[in-house]
Amino acid sequence: MPKRVVAESERRRRRPTKQGAVLSERHIVLTALRMLREHGSQGLTVRRLGLALGADPSTLYRYFRGMDDLVLAVGDELIGRAFDGWTATGDWQTDLRALGLRIHRSYLAHPQAAVLTASRVSGRPHEIAADEAVLDVLHRAGFPVADAVRIYHCFIDQALAFAALDAASLALPAAAREADEAVWQATYARLPESTHPRIAAAAGHLVAEMNVSAYPAALDMLIDSAAARLGGGEPPPGRAA
Amino acid sequence: MPKRVVAESERRRRRPTKQGAVLSERHIVLTALRMLREHGSQGLTVRRLGLALGADPSTLYRYFRGMDDLVLAVGDELIGRAFDGWTATGDWQTDLRALGLRIHRSYLAHPQAAVLTASRVSGRPHEIAADEAVLDVLHRAGFPVADAVRIYHCFIDQALAFAALDAASLALPAAAREADEAVWQATYARLPESTHPRIAAAAGHLVAEMNVSAYPAALDMLIDSAAARLGGGEPPPGRAA
DNA sequence: GACCTTATGCCAACGCCATTGACCAGGACA
DNA sequence: TGTCCTGGTCAATGGCGTTGGCATAAGGTC
Numbered sequence: 001m002p003k004r005v006v007a008e009s010e011r012r013r014r015r016p017t018k019q020g021a022v023l024s025e026r027h028i029v030l031t032a033l034r035m036l037r038e039h040g041s042q043g044l045t046v047r048r049l050g051l052a053l054g055a056d057p058s059t060l061y062r063y064f065r066g067m068d069d070l071v072l073a074v075g076d077e078l079i080g081r082a083f084d085g086w087t088a089t090g091d092w093q094t095d096l097r098a099l100g101l102r103i104h105r106s107y108l109a110h111p112q113a114a115v116l117t118a119s120r121v122s123g124r125p126h127e128i129a130a131d132e133a134v135l136d137v138l139h140r141a142g143f144p145v146a147d148a149v150r151i152y153h154c155f156i157d158q159a160l161a162f163a164a165l166d167a168a169s170l171a172l173p174a175a176a177r178e179a180d181e182a183v184w185q186a187t188y189a190r191l192p193e194s195t196h197p198r199i200a201a202a203a204g205h206l207v208a209e210m211n212v213s214a215y216p217a218a219l220d221m222l223i224d225s226a227a228a229r230l231g232g233g234e235p236p237p238g239r240a241a
Numbered sequence: 242m243p244k245r246v247v248a249e250s251e252r253r254r255r256r257p258t259k260q261g262a263v264l265s266e267r268h269i270v271l272t273a274l275r276m277l278r279e280h281g282s283q284g285l286t287v288r289r290l291g292l293a294l295g296a297d298p299s300t301l302y303r304y305f306r307g308m309d310d311l312v313l314a315v316g317d318e319l320i321g322r323a324f325d326g327w328t329a330t331g332d333w334q335t336d337l338r339a340l341g342l343r344i345h346r347s348y349l350a351h352p353q354a355a356v357l358t359a360s361r362v363s364g365r366p367h368e369i370a371a372d373e374a375v376l377d378v379l380h381r382a383g384f385p386v387a388d389a390v391r392i393y394h395c396f397i398d399q400a401l402a403f404a405a406l407d408a409a410s411l412a413l414p415a416a417a418r419e420a421d422e423a424v425w426q427a428t429y430a431r432l433p434e435s436t437h438p439r440i441a442a443a444a445g446h447l448v449a450e451m452n453v454s455a456y457p458a459a460l461d462m463l464i465d466s467a468a469a470r471l472g473g474g475e476p477p478p479g480r481a482a
Numbered sequence: 483g484a485c486c487t488t489a490t491g492c493c494a495a496c497g498c499c500a501t502t503g504a505c506c507a508g509g510a511c512a
Numbered sequence: 513t514g515t516c517c518t519g520g521t522c523a524a525t526g527g528c529g530t531t532g533g534c535a536t537a538a539g540g541t542c
Contacts, residue, residue, distance in 0.1 A: 119410075135440060158399070158455070158459055164360060169360075184364075201380075201386060202393075205390040225463075
């Protein structure tokens, strides 16, 4: 039993598996991502992963403390991908918007993985780099540090929170997802005006609106509000109760 | 095997269980809620639920199609509670803020349940009532229907998304949660200024800020932005890519 | 190239889990 | 009182994560 997992950087002996595969943290993470895509967010199991890797399931525990540890590593991979090839333009609103959309898009590219990881904090390298980048954009925009931290907090949580939410519906198996959309059409569009006047009045708009993500609009509202505060010299909203 | 679950309203024979308990949908939902609190978000299992109810585990399938169906019912219970005792004041900003905070608070009162339910759409009665209430507030505020729908979408998704995100950290078992916070202190506060200047400069603020929810501030920013649009006559932000 | 250490892969087993089909007790209603 | 069928129980199936013990070959040293 693996009392302690060996850190990837200190790994020396890369013994091939019975079926000839050579394992590594990254190889396992990428395989996990593929399995999540193919089998859904419930479909990542140690046994299946072992099968896909050509290794005994228990071998995983030489690389990760358990399933949960692996999931965090998968999440960090997604954050890392969001920043691939990004460079700051110098205009903070443009940069913030681009970063938000990149994070959101990166998670939604792997909805089944995003469901498991988007609400987790790992403290892994890519995550830290992302935080530094956002704080840097706000600093250059001229926000005092206290305001920058508050806006940063709203920004990063909003991005992750919407990623998790939007991923959840994308990650549903096709059948369930169509059922969900059918619920919107069938349930909401059919509510009588007498009991649900606002829904009835908005039914057409709702069906169209609810099939796309609200994140871009919500992000723009956040940036708008921050910009107004920066211009007017007021502090950003504090936190209520 | 229960090919079809009998609707609660059509249930007639309430046969007591071997151990004398009388079951109902709501009783099961409330028990599930209690078990989630006591055993964590992974701790809701059919077997344990049966034990807690004083019934055979398989009995659950007479009331819900499966675990997933039960989870949706638990979620609707939480939405319902958010609206308990709420009445509109007529001031749309006040009302919207109150509703957002109520939803957020209701989910966070049961973090382990919120993790499972906050990103799910059920189409159940309480959920529909909530949608009607929000649309009604926006309508009375004077937003044209298209704008109202877009703001409603941002509002409801942001509330649920933050609820899910914040619940996730609250729902961690005490040990893991302290480890998470320790990561913040240890990892972030210790990053050298040379490689992570912005994090280093903001370290003190970060440690304080990251332990509370960003939702109230994010909500205020959303309302601010909507108010500016209403005043200025501009439409709210559309959706980008 | 031989030897030693030990990292790393494999095996078997444990105790969970959700779900199902067959069965039957007993409440509802005629 | 007799019939029907809801809503309980029981037993079984095939999965799951995780662990302890073991075997073996990789890498370092001489």
